[in-house]
Amino acid sequence: MTARNSVPLRGRDAELARIKRRLQEVAAGVGAVIVIEGRAGLGKTRLLEECAALAAEMSFRVGQGTEEPGRSVVELEALLNALFGGDKPLLTRTSLHNLQVSAEQTFWLLQDIQSLIEGAALKDRLAICLDDLQWAGPRCAMAMGQLPYRLASLPVAWILAFRPNQGIQPVLEAKNGLLDAGAEYISLGPLDTPAVAEIAEDILGAPPDSDLLEKATGVHGSPFLLTEFFRGLQDEGLVATTTGQATLVTDRMPQRIIDSVHGRLSRMSPAAKHLATLAASLGRRFTVRDLADMSGTAVSELVEPIQELMDADIFKESDDRLAFGHDLIREGAAASSPTAVRRALDRQAVDVLIARGALPVEVAVQLVDSAEVGDDTAIAILLQAADDLGVTDPGMAAELATRTLDLAPDGHLLRGPLVAARVTSLFAAGLGEEGKRFADSALRSALAPKEEARVRLSVPVCSIFPPRSGPTKPEPR
Ligand SMILES: Nc1ncnc2c1ncn2[C@@H]1O[C@H](COP(=O)(O)OP(=O)(O)OP(=O)(O)O)[C@@H](O)[C@H]1O
Ligand SMILES: [Mg+2]
Structure with a gap:
């Protein structure tokens, strides 16, 4: 938020009073969870900032983190930023040996994080503010489903903001679990x-x-x-x-x-407008290098249009990256292109993100929405993503495999592994019956008889063992 945006907080006195009461309880020595929900632009981020300021006034140590759209399927980005980021981090990063753990090791990582928070909460009361959790991944859902309960006897306040009815199932379940367990629920409506x-x-x-x-x-x-x-x-x-x-x-x-964003973009130079359109496909935060790769232009050519966009509050700086000034601006910029163009740009952005090291799971949603039938690269990446998600989020893995099958024409080399991935994931998600039905109806039409036999052989194994790790393995398991 720029200084120009900082008008005083208005119309949220009742919400702030409820939040204050909860923080007072925490100050007295017990944990609490506050869930803030509201549609885009209704003031969640702003209220979280007020909560952070209020908590700081009440002698809490405060950590803040934000999830990113389409980037956090495997990360614990918001939580780790809240704990280890900022000028005065709640915890020192060196106290945790390895943050880059595999999906299977998340449980142990959360145990370590729990012990560190416990240690800190024995000395000071803590407020952990996490924004945009509608974009959280399964690991963050796991953290939300465990840490607040386990730390309930210590002075830790969890202040969590979501857009309503968005997000993956595990996140929705974690949120509902917290509400059922007595979290304070603040639903932001329109201002009076x-x-x-x-x-x-x-x-x-x-x-x-x-x-x-x-x-x-x-x-x-x-x-x-x-x-x-x-x-x-x-x-x-x-x-x-x-x-x-x-x-x-x-x-x-x-x-x-x-015409909000349309108007603002239309008043910009063609280069700036073009850049905003490309950036909308790269997500909420992006690097100058990403923009250069997307536009096929030298970084030096981008200096002026980027400055123009920053002067207009369309872009802002976000740590070492650029970001849209507000999500509504990004959504507006994305909507300013015809659907077919947007889809092609979204697809191109995935190549850029993968080339700079993004994981298949991080780009999977955007990729499956933007790829065309027969896009071999996309099919291979999506199969890898379905495999990677197989253990942590088999429901999502099955969904990805299903949608990727629609992209792979009959006779495609990867139809076999995709069918197996879907069956495996359905079994892992506890939907064995559906898995069997799908195997019966889909296998014969999807595969050559030899391939079909191989996949059928894998089905009982799938239901016992976790899925394989190599997506494009040509040989049967
Ligand atoms: N109660 C308020 N009084 C005055 N200004 C407010 C209030 N709530 C929000 N604002 C301002 O309105 C703008 C949008 O608010 P904010 O970014 O917090 O919305 P949001 O709910 O986080 O949206 P999104 O879901 O897109 O992240 C900001 O400039 C913010 O400072
Ligand atoms: Mg916000």
Whole structure:
């Protein structure tokens, strides 16, 4: 968030009071979980920042971390950043020997993390704030499903923010488990009219008259769009404050809100607009090198358009990377291209991400959504991703294998391994019956008789042993 975005927090007094009560309980010596839910732009990140500030005032040591869309299937990124990142990390990174553990070792990694948090919580009360958990992967779901319970007798506050009804099943289950176990549930709705009036005054410097306030209610209480709306009015000279009230001087809605991101992008240089369009396929955070690879341009050519995008608050700096100023901006930039173009760009972005070392599971969702039938590279990467996910998230592995089968035409070399991957994953997910039915109906039509026999032989083995690790192994298991 830029300083320009920092209007005071409005309309969330009731929520803050509930959060404060929970933090007071934690200060008295027990653990607590606070779940904050709200749609895009309703103020989750902002409220988390307020929670962090409040906790710091109450002598908590505070750690903050954020999940990234499509990047965290195997990582514990938000949690590790919250524990080990920032100016004053809660824990020292050297105290944990190896963060890059395999999926099977996650249990032990979480044990180690638990002991370290215990040690820290015996000395100080802690607040661990995790944002955008709708993008968390299975490991983070596992952490959420274990650590708050195991640390319940120590002064640790977990403040967790989600968009509602998004995310993989394990994350939804972990969240529901925490709520069932008594987590404080804060659901962020639209801001009410008095809060809208306060934000208008904060930005415009005078209270809005009734006409302006009525117009602002068209923004449906979204703090993101409200701040855009009032700033648009001010920047475009559409409001006067000479009478002591903020009054519309014309009936025109600000351009900024009419076409929000479209408008902002359309006012940029072609190079900047083009770059924003490409970046939208790379995700929320990306490097200058990624952008150069996507655009086929030298890094030096990108300096000016990147600066232009940063001046317009479309890009911002995020540690050593670039990021979109807000997810709505990224979504708007993505929506500014026709679907077919977007799909091709999403597909190209996967190649760029893989070339710079992204794991198959990290790009799998984007890849399966963007690949065309017969895309051999995509099919091989997706098979690898389904294999990698086989143990930690067999449900997702089965889903990936199913969708990848749609990409592999009859007779494709990898149909056999894909069918086996789906059957294996269904068994591992406890859906043996469905696995058998699928094997019966799909194997014969999908494979040559020889290949079919090989896969059938693997089925009982699949139900006993974890899946294999090599995706493109030509030989039967
Ligand atoms: N209660 C509030 N009072 C004033 N400004 C607010 C309030 N809530 C949010 N804002 C401002 O509105 C903008 C959007 O808020 P924020 O980024 O927190 O939304 P979000 O729910 O995290 O969205 P997303 O789901 O896209 O991450 C920010 O500029 C923020 O500072
Ligand atoms: Mg947010």
